[in-house]
Amino acid sequence: MxxxxxxxxxxxxxxxxxxxxxxxxxxxxxxxxxxxxxxxxxxxxxxxxxxxxxxxxxxxxxxxxxxxxxxxxxxxxxxxxxxxxxxxxxxxxxxxxxxxxxxxxxxxxxxxxxxxxxxxxxxxxxxxxxxxxxxxxxxxxxxxxxxxxxxxxxxxxxxxxxxxxxxxxxxxxxxxxxxxxxxxxxxxxxxxxxxxxxxxxxxxxxxxxxxxxxxxxxxxxxxxxxxxxxxxxxxxxxxxxxxxxxxxxxxxxxxxxxxxxxxxxxxxxxxxxxxxxxxxxxxxxxxxxxxxxxxxxxxxxxxxxxxxxxxxxxxxxxxxxxxxxxxxxxxxxxxxxxxxxxxxxxxxxxxxxxxxxxxxxxxxxxxxxxxxxxxxxxxxxDVVAALTVAYDILVGGLLVAILGGFVWKRATGAGALWSMAVGTIVTLGTMVVVGDVLANEPIYFGLGASLLVYVVVSLLTPRTPASVLKIWNDRLASRDGDDDATAEASAAPAAAPAGADTEQQAAPAAPAAPATAPATE
Missing domain, CATH: 1.20.1730.10 (Sodium/glucose cotransporter)
Structure with a gap:
C-alpha cells in the first residue's frame, strides 16, 4: 500500500x-x-x-x-x-x-x-x-x-x-x-x-x-x-x-x-x-x-x-x-x-x-x-562539498553587492564588480588555506573582504549615472496595487538581458494579459 x-x-x-x-x-x-x-x-x-x-x-x-x-x-x-x-x-x-x-x-x-x-x-x-x-x-x-x-x-x-x-x-x-x-x-x-x-x-x-x-x-x-x-x-x-x-x-x-x-x-x-x-x-x-x-x-x-x-x-x-x-x-x-x-x-x-x-x-x-x-x-x-562551495561563493561573493544595491545609494557598479570578484576569490582561497571546504572560515573571510572592497571602491569611483538610478528608482516607486500596468509595461529593459537591442527593449516584458488577468488565489 x-x-x-x-x-x-x-x-x-x-x-x-x-x-x-x-x-x-x-x-x-x-x-x-x-x-x-x-x-x-x-x-x-x-x-x-x-x-x-x-x-x-x-x-x-x-x-x-x-x-x-x-x-x-x-x-x-x-x-x-x-x-x-x-x-x-x-x-x-x-x-x-x-x-x-x-x-x-x-x-x-x-x-x-x-x-x-x-x-x-x-x-x-x-x-x-x-x-x-x-x-x-x-x-x-x-x-x-x-x-x-x-x-x-x-x-x-x-x-x-x-x-x-x-x-x-x-x-x-x-x-x-x-x-x-x-x-x-x-x-x-x-x-x-x-x-x-x-x-x-x-x-x-x-x-x-x-x-x-x-x-x-x-x-x-x-x-x-x-x-x-x-x-x-x-x-x-x-x-x-x-x-x-x-x-x-x-x-x-x-x-x-x-x-x-x-x-x-x-x-x-x-x-x-x-x-x-x-x-x-x-x-x-x-x-x-x-x-x-x-x-x-x-x-x-x-x-x-x-x-x-x-x-x-x-x-x-x-x-x-x-x-x-x-x-x-x-x-x-x-x-x-x-x-x-x-x-x-x-x-x-x-x-x-x-x-x-x-x-x-x-x-x-x-x-x-x-x-x-x-x-x-x-x-x-556525495555532493555536499560541492553544494557547500556553491553556497559559500553565493553568500561570500554576491550577498554584499545584491543587498547593498537596495540599501546604499552611493554604491557603484565598480564597487559591486570588485566586491563580487574579491569576495569569491577570498572565499575560495580560504578554503584552500584551511584545507576544508566545510569549514566556517571561508564564508566569514569572504563576506568581510567583499564588504570592505564594496565600500572602499564605491567611495573612490564616480557615482552611478543619474539616468541609471532614475530607472531603478522609478521601478521601485511603483504603487503597491494588484494591477501595476505602468511597471509591467516598462519592464523590458530590466527583463531583457544586458545588451539587447533597442527594439527588443522597447517591447513589453510580458503581454498585457498577465497584468490585467484575474488574480489567482
Missing part, C-alpha cells in the same frame, strides 16, 4: 504538471507564473520550495541527535525568508525582472554583472542535484531499484512536469506537496511520535532535561546556520523567482511572512519528532535514517506511505524550483555572456537568449538541464 501511495503521488505530479500547461501562454507564464499568484498559492509554493530534504529528513535527524536544538537549521531558513519578505520582497517584486543578475544590471548599469549568473547557476544546479539524490534514496528502499534507476525515475518526473508548464506546473505541484508535508509532519508524524515517547515526562525520563536545551547543538553551529542559510535565502535565484510570481508587492511581503512562520513551526515540529524518536527508538547510527525508521516503526501501513510521500514531496519541490531557476539563469545571463566571450555581438547574443523569446526555447532549457541534473546525480555519491 505504501508503494501504491508513492506511485499515485508521482502520477499526480505529472497530471498537475499537464494541468499547468493550460495556464502557460507565454514566457512570463512559464518563468514566473504570469506574475499573478495570490496569497494562498504564493504562501504555499514559497513554503514548499524552501523546505526540502534537509529541512524535513535532516531536521528530524538533527532533533534525534541534539534534541530541540536540532530546530536551528530550519529556524535559520525561516529567519532568512522572514527578512527577505519584510525588508526586500516588495521591492524585488516591483523590479519586474527574471534573474538576480538582471537586478544587478538594472541597479548598477554594468553589463559585467551578468557574470554573477555563473555562480548562481552553479548553486541552483547543485541544489537540484542534491535534492534528486535525496529522494532517490527513498525510491531505493521502496521500489528495490538500484541508485541509478531511482535517480532516473525521480529526476525524469521532476524534469517532465517542470518542462511541461514551467512555473505554473511547479506552482500547482508545490501546492500538493505543501499539503502532503503539512499532513505528514504536523498531523501524523508529530502526534504519533510524541505519544509513543510518553510526552514531555517520558522524554525527560529517558533523555533528561538536556533534550530541551536550545543550545545543545553548539553556538558556533547555530551561527553558521544563520550566516549560510539566512543570508543564502536573501539572494538565491530559486527564492527570488518565487517572489517574482507574486501578483503584487503586498502579496510578496505578507505571503512570504506567512510562509516564514510556517517554516518556523515546521522546524520545531521536526526537532520534536526526532527528539521523541530518540526516547523510544535509540541506537540509529545514521541520523538521516531516523525519518524513515520512525515512520515504519509507529505508523500503520497507508499512513506511513503518506508520510514517506511527504518526504519525497519536500525534496521534489526544492528540486523543481532549483531546476527552473537554473534554466532561467542559464538562458538570461550565462548564455549571453558566453556568446559575447566567443566574439558574438551583444545584440545578437542577447537576442538569441532573451528569456521572453518563446515558451518552447525555455522548455528546451529545462529539459536539457534536467538531463544534466540526472546525469550528475547518477554519477556522484
Amino acid at each position: 505504501d508503494i501504491a501511495i508513492i506511485i499515485i503521488y508521482l502520477g499526480a505530479m505529472l497530471l498537475f504538471g499537464w494541468w499547468g500547461k493550460s495556464r502557460t501562454k507565454n514566457s512570463a507564464d512559464f518563468l514566473v507564473a504570469g506574475r499573478r499568484l495570490g496569497p494562498g498559492l504564493y504562501t504555499g509554493t514559497m513554503a514548499a520550495v524552501v523546505l526540502g530534504g534537509a529541512s524535513t529528513v535532516g531536521g528530524v535527524g538533527l532533533g534525534y541527535k541534539f534534541g530541540i536544538s536540532g530546530m536551528w537549521l530550519v529556524v535559520s531558513i525561516a529567519a532568512g525568508l522572514f527578512l527577505l519578505s519584510i525588508l526586500f520582497a516588495s521591492r524585488i517584486q516591483k523590479l519586474k525582472v527574471y534573474t538576480v543578475a538582471q537586478m544587478l544590471k538594472l541597479r548598477y548599469g554594468v553589463n559585467a554583472t551578468s557574470a554573477s549568473g555563473i555562480v548562481m547557476m552553479a548553486y541552483t544546479l547543485m541544489l537540484s542535484v542534491t535534492s534528486t539524490i535525496a529522494y532517490a534514496t527513498i525510491f531505493n528502499v521502496l521500489f528495490g531499484t538500484d541508485r541509478t534507476i531511482s535517480v532516473i525515475i525521480g529526476g525524469g518526473i521532476v524534469m517532465l512536469y517542470s518542462s511541461i508548464g514551467g512555473m505554473w506546473s511547479i506552482t500547482l505541484t508545490d501546492m500538493v506537496q505543501f499539503v502532503l508535508k503539512t499532513i505528514g509532519v504536523f498531523f501524523l508524524l508529530l502526534p504519533f511520535a510524541w505519544f509513543n515517547a510518553g510526552g514531555y515526562e517520558g522524554i525527560v525520563e529517558r533523555l533528561g532535561t538536556a533534550a530541551f536545551d536550545l543550545g545543545a547543538i553548539g553556538v558556533d553551529t547555530i551561527i553558521t546556520f544563520f550566516v549560510i542559510y539566512t543570508f543564502g535565502m536573501l539572494i538565491g535565484q530559486d527564492i527570488w523567482q518565487r517572489v517574482f510570481t507574486a501578483r503584487s508587492p503586498k502579496v510578496a511581503k505578507w505571503g512570504g511572512t506567512a510562509a516564514a512562520v510556517y517554516c518556523l513551526l515546521y522546524g520545531v515540529a521536526g526537532a520534536v519528532i526526532g527528539m521523541s524518536a530518540a526516547a523510544f527508538l535509540p541506537g540509529i547510527e545514521a541520523s538521516d535514517d531516523v525519518y524513515a525508521a520512525i515512520t515504519q516503526q509507529i505508523l500503520p501501513v497507508g499512513l506511513s506511505g503518506i508520510v514517506l510521500a511527504a518526504a519525497v514531496a519536500a525534496m521534489m519541490s526544492t528540486a523543481s524550483g532549483a531546476l527552473i531557476a537554473t534554466a532561467t539563469v542559464a538562458r538570461a545571463d550565462v548564455m549571453p555572456l558566453l556568446k559575447r566571450l566567443v566574439g558574438r555581438s551583444r545584440d545578437e547574443a542577447a537576442a538569441a537568449s532573451n528569456p521572453e523569446h518563446d515558451v518552447r526555447s525555455n522548455r528546451l532549457y529545462v529539459v536539457v538541464l534536467g538531463v544534466v541534473v540526472i546525469i550528475v546525480a547518477a554519477l556522484l555519491n
Whole structure:
C-alpha cells in the first residue's frame, strides 16, 4: 500500500504538471507564473520550495541527535525568508525582472554583472542535484531499484512536469506537496511520535532535561546556520523567482511572512519528532535514517506511505524550483555572456537568449538541464562539498553587492564588480588555506573582504549615472496595487538581458494579459 501511495503521488505530479500547461501562454507564464499568484498559492509554493530534504529528513535527524536544538537549521531558513519578505520582497517584486543578475544590471548599469549568473547557476544546479539524490534514496528502499534507476525515475518526473508548464506546473505541484508535508509532519508524524515517547515526562525520563536545551547543538553551529542559510535565502535565484510570481508587492511581503512562520513551526515540529524518536527508538547510527525508521516503526501501513510521500514531496519541490531557476539563469545571463566571450555581438547574443523569446526555447532549457541534473546525480555519491562551495561563493561573493544595491545609494557598479570578484576569490582561497571546504572560515573571510572592497571602491569611483538610478528608482516607486500596468509595461529593459537591442527593449516584458488577468488565489 505504501508503494501504491508513492506511485499515485508521482502520477499526480505529472497530471498537475499537464494541468499547468493550460495556464502557460507565454514566457512570463512559464518563468514566473504570469506574475499573478495570490496569497494562498504564493504562501504555499514559497513554503514548499524552501523546505526540502534537509529541512524535513535532516531536521528530524538533527532533533534525534541534539534534541530541540536540532530546530536551528530550519529556524535559520525561516529567519532568512522572514527578512527577505519584510525588508526586500516588495521591492524585488516591483523590479519586474527574471534573474538576480538582471537586478544587478538594472541597479548598477554594468553589463559585467551578468557574470554573477555563473555562480548562481552553479548553486541552483547543485541544489537540484542534491535534492534528486535525496529522494532517490527513498525510491531505493521502496521500489528495490538500484541508485541509478531511482535517480532516473525521480529526476525524469521532476524534469517532465517542470518542462511541461514551467512555473505554473511547479506552482500547482508545490501546492500538493505543501499539503502532503503539512499532513505528514504536523498531523501524523508529530502526534504519533510524541505519544509513543510518553510526552514531555517520558522524554525527560529517558533523555533528561538536556533534550530541551536550545543550545545543545553548539553556538558556533547555530551561527553558521544563520550566516549560510539566512543570508543564502536573501539572494538565491530559486527564492527570488518565487517572489517574482507574486501578483503584487503586498502579496510578496505578507505571503512570504506567512510562509516564514510556517517554516518556523515546521522546524520545531521536526526537532520534536526526532527528539521523541530518540526516547523510544535509540541506537540509529545514521541520523538521516531516523525519518524513515520512525515512520515504519509507529505508523500503520497507508499512513506511513503518506508520510514517506511527504518526504519525497519536500525534496521534489526544492528540486523543481532549483531546476527552473537554473534554466532561467542559464538562458538570461550565462548564455549571453558566453556568446559575447566567443566574439558574438551583444545584440545578437542577447537576442538569441532573451528569456521572453518563446515558451518552447525555455522548455528546451529545462529539459536539457534536467538531463544534466540526472546525469550528475547518477554519477556522484556525495555532493555536499560541492553544494557547500556553491553556497559559500553565493553568500561570500554576491550577498554584499545584491543587498547593498537596495540599501546604499552611493554604491557603484565598480564597487559591486570588485566586491563580487574579491569576495569569491577570498572565499575560495580560504578554503584552500584551511584545507576544508566545510569549514566556517571561508564564508566569514569572504563576506568581510567583499564588504570592505564594496565600500572602499564605491567611495573612490564616480557615482552611478543619474539616468541609471532614475530607472531603478522609478521601478521601485511603483504603487503597491494588484494591477501595476505602468511597471509591467516598462519592464523590458530590466527583463531583457544586458545588451539587447533597442527594439527588443522597447517591447513589453510580458503581454498585457498577465497584468490585467484575474488574480489567482
